[in-house]
Amino acid sequence: MLHRNRMRSPGLAAAATFVLGFMTTIALFFFTFELESDKANLDFRRRAESYIADVQQGLGDAIASLQAVNQLFAAVGEVSREEFHTFTLPLLQRQPYIEAFTYHRFVAATERKRFEAAMRRDFPGFRISEYKDRGVAPAGPRDMYLPTVYISPQENNEVRIGNDALFHPQRAAAAWRAVDSARPSATGIVQLLMADNPEPTFFVIMPLYRRDMPLGSPEERRRAMFGVTQAVFNSKNLVSKILGKEALSMPGIDISISTAVTPEDKHLAFQHHAEVENPDEPQPGFLRKVLEPPMLVGESFDVGGTVWHVQVSGSSSAFIYSHRGSLLVLLFGMLVTLYAANNRRAAANRERKIEQLVEQRTAELRLTSEDLQLRQSAIEASANAIIIVSARRPHFSIEYVNPAFEKISGYSAEDVIGKPFAPLARPGDDQTGVADLRAALHAGTQTHAIVSQTRRDGSQFWSDVYVAPVSIHSGEVSHFVITQYDITEMRRYQGELEFQANYDLLTGIANRNLLRDRVTQALTMAARHGELVCVAFMDLDRFKFVNDSMGHRAGDLVLKSIASRLKRAVRDTDTVARYGGDEFVLVLPESEDVTESAKVVQRVMQALARPVPVDGKDFFPTCSVGIAVYPTDGEDFETLLTHADIAMYSAKEKGRNNFQFYAPRMHERAAKRLRLEGDLRRALERQELTLYYQPQVDVNTGRVVGAETLIRWQHPELGLIPPSEFVALAEETGLIGAIGEWVLRTACTQAKKWEQAGLGKLRIAINLSARQFSQPNLLRTVQSTLAESGLDPSNLELEITESTVMVDVQHTIRTLHELKNIDVHLSIDDFGTGFSSLSYLKQFPIDVLKVDQSFVRDITTDADNAMIVMSVISLAHNLRLQVIAEGVETVEQFNYLKENKCDQVQGYYFSKPLPADKFERFLQQDLPAEA
Numbered sequence: 001m002l003h004r005n006r007m008r009s010p011g012l013a014a015a016a017t018f019v020l021g022f023m024t025t026i027a028l029f030f031f032t033f034e035l036e037s038d039k040a041n042l043d044f045r046r047r048a049e050s051y052i053a054d055v056q057q058g059l060g061d062a063i064a065s066l067q068a069v070n071q072l073f074a075a076v077g078e079v080s081r082e083e084f085h086t087f088t089l090p091l092l093q094r095q096p097y098i099e100a101f102t103y104h105r106f107v108a109a110t111e112r113k114r115f116e117a118a119m120r121r122d123f124p125g126f127r128i129s130e131y132k133d134r135g136v137a138p139a140g141p142r143d144m145y146l147p148t149v150y151i152s153p154q155e156n157n158e159v160r161i162g163n164d165a166l167f168h169p170q171r172a173a174a175a176w177r178a179v180d181s182a183r184p185s186a187t188g189i190v191q192l193l194m195a196d197n198p199e200p201t202f203f204v205i206m207p208l209y210r211r212d213m214p215l216g217s218p219e220e221r222r223r224a225m226f227g228v229t230q231a232v233f234n235s236k237n238l239v240s241k242i243l244g245k246e247a248l249s250m251p252g253i254d255i256s257i258s259t260a261v262t263p264e265d266k267h268l269a270f271q272h273h274a275e276v277e278n279p280d281e282p283q284p285g286f287l288r289k290v291l292e293p294p295m296l297v298g299e300s301f302d303v304g305g306t307v308w309h310v311q312v313s314g315s316s317s318a319f320i321y322s323h324r325g326s327l328l329v330l331l332f333g334m335l336v337t338l339y340a341a342n343n344r345r346a347a348a349n350r351e352r353k354i355e356q357l358v359e360q361r362t363a364e365l366r367l368t369s370e371d372l373q374l375r376q377s378a379i380e381a382s383a384n385a386i387i388i389v390s391a392r393r394p395h396f397s398i399e400y401v402n403p404a405f406e407k408i409s410g411y412s413a414e415d416v417i418g419k420p421f422a423p424l425a426r427p428g429d430d431q432t433g434v435a436d437l438r439a440a441l442h443a444g445t446q447t448h449a450i451v452s453q454t455r456r457d458g459s460q461f462w463s464d465v466y467v468a469p470v471s472i473h474s475g476e477v478s479h480f481v482i483t484q485y486d487i488t489e490m491r492r493y494q495g496e497l498e499f500q501a502n503y504d505l506l507t508g509i510a511n512r513n514l515l516r517d518r519v520t521q522a523l524t525m526a527a528r529h530g531e532l533v534c535v536a537f538m539d540l541d542r543f544k545f546v547n548d549s550m551g552h553r554a555g556d557l558v559l560k561s562i563a564s565r566l567k568r569a570v571r572d573t574d575t576v577a578r579y580g581g582d583e584f585v586l587v588l589p590e591s592e593d594v595t596e597s598a599k600v601v602q603r604v605m606q607a608l609a610r611p612v613p614v615d616g617k618d619f620f621p622t623c624s625v626g627i628a629v630y631p632t633d634g635e636d637f638e639t640l641l642t643h644a645d646i647a648m649y650s651a652k653e654k655g656r657n658n659f660q661f662y663a664p665r666m667h668e669r670a671a672k673r674l675r676l677e678g679d680l681r682r683a684l685e686r687q688e689l690t691l692y693y694q695p696q697v698d699v700n701t702g703r704v705v706g707a708e709t710l711i712r713w714q715h716p717e718l719g720l721i722p723p724s725e726f727v728a729l730a731e732e733t734g735l736i737g738a739i740g741e742w743v744l745r746t747a748c749t750q751a752k753k754w755e756q757a758g759l760g761k762l763r764i765a766i767n768l769s770a771r772q773f774s775q776p777n778l779l780r781t782v783q784s785t786l787a788e789s790g791l792d793p794s795n796l797e798l799e800i801t802e803s804t805v806m807v808d809v810q811h812t813i814r815t816l817h818e819l820k821n822i823d824v825h826l827s828i829d830d831f832g833t834g835f836s837s838l839s840y841l842k843q844f845p846i847d848v849l850k851v852d853q854s855f856v857r858d859i860t861t862d863a864d865n866a867m868i869v870m871s872v873i874s875l876a877h878n879l880r881l882q883v884i885a886e887g888v889e890t891v892e893q894f895n896y897l898k899e900n901k902c903d904q905v906q907g908y909y910f911s912k913p914l915p916a917d918k919f920e921r922f923l924q925q926d927l928p929a930e931a
């Protein structure tokens with residue numbers, strides 16, 4: 001990957017392209033350069049050779065002209081000066097590079113004078129001369145002279161006439177060489193002795209021989225010689241004219257011509273340097289020097305016995321001119337290279353960006369793919385139903401459902417794909433939620449609604465439906481994601497919670513919360529319409545006994561039954577509420593007067609009074625009712641309820657099973673009761689409770705056989721309080737448990753003391769409350785107390801009221817048997833007031849029936865009561881039970897009981913209940929106790 005990235009580096013790619021392009025360009029450049037060089041060389045060589053040929057030709061032509069002059073002399077013999085001029089002047093015009101043609105005659109020293117004399121005819125003062133000190137002087141003496149006779153053009157050259165050619169060594173040499181060889185002979189470049197401007201000059205000399213003389217050898221030729229013709233050339237002009245302006249203006253071409261008579265005697269005949277095209281141009285650098293190898297063509301040829309060497313060389317200007325193509329190639333190549341490199345870099349950049357983009361997209365796609373898989377899995381795994389519906393297809397048809405949908409609705413994906421979303425498809429569905437969903441789908445907005453739906457099996461379920469619009473590409477909504485939360489359970493639970501918050505779970509009627517609401521509502525309405533509202537507080541009489549002795553299940557049954565009776569007994573507009581335990585509240589709104597409300601309450605009480613069958617036996621519920629009326633007894637819920645409660649206690653105090661309207665005075669009693677309750681809690685520890693004992697007398701012997709223990713409360717402020725004022729309170733508050741144990745312990749201990757004191761074996765009777773009797777630890781408590789006190793169990797009698805034993809007969813039988821098993825005496829108290837049946841009585845392992853004092857009270861005046869007492873005594877005896885009558889106050893009562901075989905009696909007739917010490921004295925003084 002790293003390697004690939006490196007290859008994709010735009011810089012490297014560009015560099016590689018540049019190097020490749022550069023090398024190609026350089027190769028092309030060199031290739032083109034080579035071609036150009038070859039061509040330039042070729043051109044140069046051709047041109048140079050052409051120049052050399054021209055020079056050679058020109059020199060040849062010049063010599064040919066001289067030969068023509070020489071031929072004139074050969075042909076004519078003696079040539080006059082005019083003929084010479086006539087002949088040579090056209091030649092000079094035609095070949096301007098020839099400076100002059102001359103004719104010279106060999107003049108021996110002997111002939112000098114004659115010759116000079118002859119010449120003076122045309123040229124006065126003529127003398128054979130020579131150059132000396134930049135001037136002309138008569139020639140010095142020598143054997144042979146070769147003076148100029150004719151010179152063409154003569155004008156301006158007359159001074160040269162008579163000049164001895166042999167005076168000049170090079171010319172002399174050339175003259176003798178020409179004579180000896182009979183060929184034209186050229187001097188090398190010589191310096192004209194007379195010329196102000198020392199131009200490079202050379203002479204070509206041709207010999208003239210006398211006719212008809214042998215010329216076979218140099219000697220013969222010397223003998224035949226009489227003169228020479230000579231052409232004077234200005235080599236610079238000569239070459240310039242031969243080559244012409246065109247050649248000499250050729251840039252980059254240097255021409256150099258030198259002549260040499262001998263290799264040592266070499267002179268420059270012509271020198272041409274190419275013109276510098278732009279003198280300001282910098283001099284060629286190293287590269288140019290390397291690239292511009294010198295081009296050189298040189299050739300030597302013979303001109304009249306002189307070696308002419310022509311050398312043509314190429315210069316830089318010729319190079320630049322020649323290598324324009326390769327430079328263009330180089331320039332163009334470099335431009336193309338740079339362009340290509342730049343393009344490559346841009347392309348590499350683009351490639352890299354594309355690759356990066358592709359990699360990024362690939363990574364994104366991978367992530368997206370993983371992300372999609374995760375989301376798909378999440379959707380599949382979701383516990384909630386997820387449905388995707390099309391926003392474009394008609395009826396918002398379903399495109400996808402997840403497994404949770406299938407599980408919740410019972411429909412498979414195949415069932416619903418392509419079909420409309422069910423709640424929307426159900427015609428006539430007037431649920432508000434469905435309407436909201438439809439509206440949201442049509443509007444392309446999100447919403448949430450709770451709707452009821454039908455499962456495949458037809459069952460209903462509730463779902464919280466969320467609709468969210470989704471757009472895949474454009475901003476247009478393409479789909480909706482519908483999420484369904486099955487809230488059936490939650491709603492049920494919510495319903496339950498709401499129900500629990502407002503209704504009593506056991507009975508299903510209103511609880512305190514709802515009661516408060518209903519009362520508050522009723523009060524608001526009543527205040528608006530000037531009506532009354534009655535609040536009736538009902539407390540079941542003796543229900544706690546039912547609950548404690550028969551168990552909670554039985555108690556619950558009773559409460560349910562009571563609640564349904566109450567519901568049925570009132571109007572729909574009335575409220576029946578369970579306030580707690582066995583307390584119920586009736587709210588009777590829109591009452592016009594209290595009499596009407598009182599009638600309703602009475603009707604309710606009657607409805608309640610019917611027996612409730614519980615575990616095969618009938619419970620006869622009664623209730624005590626307190627009524628508070630709005631606005632007289634209070635204007636708010638709390639006040640009305642408190643006052644109704646107080647009135648209810650008043651009803652209880654009035655013997656239960658009645659109703660009382662609240663009266664302000666009740667308040668005091670209620671307050672007292674409250675205070676008593678508080679004081680009673682502390683009474684035990686403050687030792688304010690005390691026991692009184694009432695003697696029980698054997699009817700036949702008249703002796704005290706036992707004592708009933710009756711509790712008293714020595715209140716520090718209220719004085720002695722009878723049990724009727726606090727035992728019920730102790731029952732209701734549960735204090736009876738501790739108080740009962742204290743009574744049992746104190747009484748047993750007291751009886752043992754009396755026994756130990758020699759007052760005889762008295763049987764101590766103790767009242768057991770219903771709550772005590774129903775307590776599971778009763779047997780253990782009795783056993784331990786007997787053990788602690790040391791009292792013989794047979795000396796302990798436990799009194800249980802008839803109503804208590806009848807609450808739960810099975811429990812009674814079981815408990816009584818347990819107590820009987822430990823040899824404790826058992827008696828049924830208040831017999832005749834309850835609803836005992838004979839069959840039950842037979843099952844109870846009891847010893848004594850205690851006739852309630854209400855029967856005894858009228859025994860002598862009320863035949864019915866007398867009859868009842870007689871029946872009870874008879875019944876008891878039949879069951880081998882003893883009978884004790886309580887509340888015996890008169891001798892008549894005693895006698896009647898005695899006549900009717902009552903076994904024992906108890907009452908004020910013998911003694912009121914006495915404190916222990918008094919009872920002890922009573923035993924000692926009034927009746928001798930049975931030893």
Ligand SMILES: Nc1nc2c(ncn2[C@@H]2O[C@@H]3COP(=O)(O)O[C@H]4[C@@H](O)[C@H](n5cnc6c(=O)[nH]c(N)nc65)O[C@@H]4COP(=O)(O)O[C@H]3[C@H]2O)c(=O)[nH]1
Pocket residue numbers: 694709710711722723724727743766767768769829830853886887888889906907908909913
């Ligand atoms: N008018 C009249 N009354 C007579 C006569 N002889 C006895 N009495 C009263 O009759 C009640 C008999 O007790 P009970 O029926 O068991 O009725 C008792 C009993 O049910 C309950 N009680 C008393 N002490 C205790 C106790 O220690 N525990 C429990 N659970 N209840 C008790 O309180 C009730 C009332 O007790 P007391 O006020 O002591 O009233 C006693 C007694 O003082 C009479 O000749 N004429």
